Amino acid sequence: MNSGSQRSASDVPTLKARGSATETDPHIQVRNLNAFYGKVQALANVNLEIPKRQITVIMGPSGCGKSTLLKTFNRFLELTDGTKILGEVLVDGQDIYAKGIDETEVRKRVGLLAQRPSPLPMSIYDNVAYGMHVHRMKRSRQEYKEAVRHYLEIAGLWDEVRKRMHDPATSLSIGQQQRLCLARGLAVEPEIILGDEPTSSLDPISSLNIESRLLDLKRVYTTVIVTHTLRQAKRLADYVIYMYLGEVIEAGPAHEVFSHPKHERTKAYLEGLV
């Protein structure tokens, strides 16, 4: 996969459109996607288009396949034993499950904010620098230092940690840790941010903090969030996907789905009946 390697260090937050993709093309396209855990089917014939530089929220009752779908976007599902994935997931028109695709490049382009923050066993500074080191993205110490500061600023953490960059990352509060994970993920210059219920382990104030970061970042990044709280979905979503039992029931612009759901199941969910 042709990754962000053409990008120079100077245009860090602004991403160029690649290949033939234009602004209006969907960023992620899912075609006939089926996924299985052993013999249990978790995703059934999913077809989707996820718009560029908007926040797409995947919602639905627990066990409906929201997280499973999300994990197919960064090739994370295959890390679970006994999973089988059929169909295509296209990022900028390129199938990430095609032969010869390097999954580490996919994961670099498609970042993940997990349910619970898990800082790496190193300092705050090294947590942010880690991904850049692995992908050899910078040339000098000074460049790394500047980039670390830059991404901590984007994540809204810089002021809180500037004096303790070499403290263990685990010494931060859980809300700070999640913002650190956001900075760490952004530092490898992804185009897409996935969030698997990224605020579910946080207190209300930290949650709102993360939400406002995500709203800021959508100018630059395509964002896909899984959530089980309807209110959060309403606060964040530009585009909504409603899933039920492994199937996509309804997908569309947030204002349409929230005000005029076409499907009975979506209506029931929005009214709190499911």
Added chain:
Amino acid sequence: MRRGRWERRHVTEALAKAMMYASVALVAGSLALILFTVVLRGLPALSWEMVSKPPEGGYYMGKGGGVLNAIIGSLLLASGGTLAALIFGLPIALYLETYLGDSPWGRYVRLSLDVLWGIPSIVYGAFGFTLMLAIGLRASLLAGIIVLALLELPIMVRAMDEVIRRMPVDLEQAALALGSTKLEVAMRIVTRQMMPGIITAILLAFGRGIGDAASVLFTSGYTDRITTSLLRPTASLPLAVFFQLASPFPEVQKRGYASALILTVIVLVISLGSRWISGRVSRYTVK
């Protein structure tokens, strides 16, 4: 309110507490008593000559010299044995975790290691001796190292195994999500997270190796010279203690206690050192 104190559950609690205090006192007391005895009897005989010279003629009748041969021998034996055990042990521990997990084979391997751990060291010595006869190796530093490696392997692997199993799954996934390869995860994340535990495992094994007399009795022999070759016999501190304490001469017996003191100090320095090192490297680990 006061009467509650004599309720049955409070009495039980008080009894349980008393027993815990008693066992702590027993453990701490034994350590203190051992140290006290060794220091009391060994310190007067301890001299610079003891630690800087090998035995001279007539040493075992109370004449000049020291146990440098045994100090060097013990350090070589234990370091060599620990290094060999590490070379085989770390891959076993990683294999156990990554491939065997909790499978029947994994459980079988763990059970085998636990049984090996419990085998008395004299049995290792005897086994090593037959092995040496079979391959035509004489009592030597090399033979001692091989047997100590066998003796240390189970304790080292099981200690590492426990550490690796405590590795949080989230951590691996977090690094993978940033586009790391599995090797990068293993080298940059797993080892970093596990380092304090690995160091502890290595030093536990070293401690068992350096203090063991029975396994080296047949296999590395004993000599009053400082060993310079893997294929020559070597002295060791536990055996030096044993030989000197068995002597009828009081001066030599005292030197036996002094040798025991040297051995104790070596073990103490190593375990305190390991605590310090793993404290330093565990600063960043995720609990």
